[in-house]
Amino acid sequence: ARKSLCHQVLRGLWLGGCAALENGCAELRRRGVRHVVSVISAEKRRLPDFIRKHLHIMADDKEEAAAGLRSRFKEVCRFIDAALEESRGGVFVHCGAGISRAPTAVTAYVMWKLGIPAAAALQLVRTA
Structure with a gap:
């Protein structure tokens, strides 16, 4: 299986890495994603027109960059929440490989939205 x-x-x-943005974001289109949060060290890239909103956060995957990402958690949470509330489409949060920065941002959202502790939120994200 692929x-x-x-x-x-x-x-x-939805959570993942940059690979899901390839082929005109076909994977995202298939899953009904209409909003993207990019947590990457690269410049903002142009996404297909079916992506309605794109939040781009410049963040390196080095540990010393964690504080910069942490300072944007409130913005990320509000963006995800508004996107899920207002639209029928989903939200895709990604970083380079989908194993560090994006899961951290999604864990922050899960904690905020569900009001659960970090360990429980992280477990939910890890088992996705």
């Missing part, structure tokens, strides 16, 4: 390029964490909330 490894999935994105994994559903909560209804409408």
